[in-house]
Each structure stands twice: as structure tokens, then as C-alpha cells.
Amino acid sequence: GAVVSQHPSWVICKSGTSVKIECRSLDFQATTMFWYRQFPKQSLMLMATSNEGSKATYEQGVEKDKFLINHASLTLSTLTVTSAHPEDSSFYICSAVYTRTGQYEQYFGPGTRLTVT
Amino acid sequence: GENVEQHPSTLSVQEGDSAVIKCTYSDSASNYFPWYKQELGKRPQLIIDIRSNVGEKKDQRIAVTLNKTAKHFSLHITETQPEDSAVYFCAAAPYTGGFKTIFGAGTRLFVKA
Numbered sequence: 001g002a003v004v005s006q007h008p009s010w011v012i013c014k015s016g017t018s019v020k021i022e023c024r025s026l027d028f029q030a031t032t033m034f035w036y037r038q039f040p041k042q043s044l045m046l047m048a049t050s051n052e053g054s055k056a057t058y059e060q061g062v063e064k065d066k067f068l069i070n071h072a073s074l075t076l077s078t079l080t081v082t083s084a085h086p087e088d089s090s091f092y093i094c095s096a097v098y099t100r101t102g103q104y105e106q107y108f109g110p111g112t113r114l115t116v117t
Numbered sequence: 118g119e120n121v122e123q124h125p126s127t128l129s130v131q132e133g134d135s136a137v138i139k140c141t142y143s144d145s146a147s148n149y150f151p152w153y154k155q156e157l158g159k160r161p162q163l164i165i166d167i168r169s170n171v172g173e174k175k176d177q178r179i180a181v182t183l184n185k186t187a188k189h190f191s192l193h194i195t196e197t198q199p200e201d202s203a204v205y206f207c208a209a210a211p212y213t214g215g216f217k218t219i220f221g222a223g224t225r226l227f228v229k230a
Contacts, residue, residue: 032216043206044161044220060118093160097216104216106151108160 002028002098006109013084013116021079021112023094029074030096035067038091038111050077084116119144121209123221131229136194138224140207143188147209150183150190151218155204164205165192197228 003026013019023033031052036044048069049057056069066088068080077096081088093111097104120143130136142150148169153161167174167181167190174181180193194201204225210218 034218036220041225043222046217046219049217091158095218104149106163106210106216106218108162110160111158113158 002107004109010113018082023077025096032097033077034095036093119219121221129227138192142209149210153206
């Protein structure tokens with residue numbers, strides 16, 4: 001089946017620094033990827049839609065200058081948390097849309113746990 | 118935009134009993150309704166999905182029903198087992214190239230042996 005990877009799986013950074021998270025579709029091309037954020041014991045909150053070759057579309061309330069998204073190729077999207085603060089600590093999960101003959105399926109990455117100290 | 122509500126937030130059942138989780142959605146453009154199971158610290162795993170041209174779908178012990186008129190859909194797990202214990206999320210999305218999926222708040226299912 002389709003596989004989506006994320007790197008790193010966990011990261012600890014100091015307040016004020018930036019962190020880049022990669023999301024890769026390993027065995028398929030994904031024109032669309034999504035970035036979600038999940039706080040402990042809460043649901044997945046959609047942050048933005050990442051489209052290959054164009055600017056990301058951010059959900060209401062998500063700061064685009066703080067969460068930079070780049071979808072440079074059909075297999076890679078990156079999320080950069082800039083000037084991270086402790087409140088940015090969360091579980092970040094990406095997903096990629098797999099398309100085949102009119103069918104669409106969404107596959108999730110394993111997630112990245114970010115801790116900002 | 119789409120809003121998905123899910124109930125109950127917590128559900129505890131005895132092994133062998135059935136579990137039912139209910140969701141409602143707001144956007145009539147949504148026509149794809151997946152259900153995910155998430156274990157602690159892991160990614161959501163798709164367990165079953167239903168599209169708007171179908172009213173019911175079953176896969177072994179898991180079934181999903183959809184009432185598009187009322188904008189309701191439900192997950193039914195029969196003969197529950199301890200390994201079914203997890204958090205379950207319903208979701209809704211337009212079945213198009215955009216495919217933006219909005220999740221419900223989740224239901225924490227406990228199956229007691």
C-alpha cells in the first residue's frame with residue numbers, strides 16, 4: 001500500500017529557533033498533502049493544504065508566517081515552525097492524497113512530536 | 118466550512134458487546150466519510166469509509182451507516198475485543214482533488230475484558 005514518512009519522528013528545540021519537518025510519499029506522487037496538528041487527547045486540527053508547485057492554503061487562525069509550508073516536489077512537503085515557542089509543542093502529522101483512476105485515498109505519516117523548551 | 122461533531126467522547130463496553138459512535142456534519146458538499154482508529158502516539162489508521170452514494174457498508178465486525186438527508190453517519194463495532202480499545206475519529210471530506218478532510222473530536226473506546 002501507499003506509504004508516507006515523516007522526519008524527524010521527534011525533535012526538541014529551544015524557544016526562538018526554527019524546526020523543519022519533512023513529509024514524503026515514498027511510493028506514489030502526491031499533488032496534495034495536508035498538515036495537521038494534534039494536542040494531547042485532542043483531535044487532528046487541519047493547519048493547511050499543501051499543493052505541489054503553488055502556495056499553501058492555510059486554515060483560519062493558522063499563521064502562515066509562523067508555519068511555512070513548501071511543497072517543492074510531488075513527493076515532498078516541508079513544514080517549518082519558525083521562532084518556535086513552548087505553545088507550539090505538539091504532534092504534527094502530515095497526510096498525502098493518493099490518486100488512482102478517479103479514486104482518492106488519504107494516507108497519514110507517522111507524526112512528529114515537537115517539544116519546545 | 119465543514120464542522121464535524123462526534124459523540125460520545127468516551128465509551129466503555131464489555132468485551133463481546135457492540136459499540137456505536139455517531140457523527141454529524143454540516144457541509145452538504147461533503148461526500149466522503151472515513152473512520153480512523155488511532156492508538157497512543159501513532160498515526161491514524163483508516164478502518165472503513167463510506168461514500169455518499171451508499172447508505173451502509175460492512176467489513177467483518179465493523180459497519181458504517183450514512184444518512185445524507187440528516188447529515189448523520191455512524192460506526193458500529195460488533196463483538197468488541199480488548200484490542201479495539203483506541204481513539205476513533207470520524208471525518209468528512211469532499212471527494213474531489215481537494216479532499217480536505219475535517220475530523221470529529223474523537224471517541225475514546227475502552228473494551229473491558
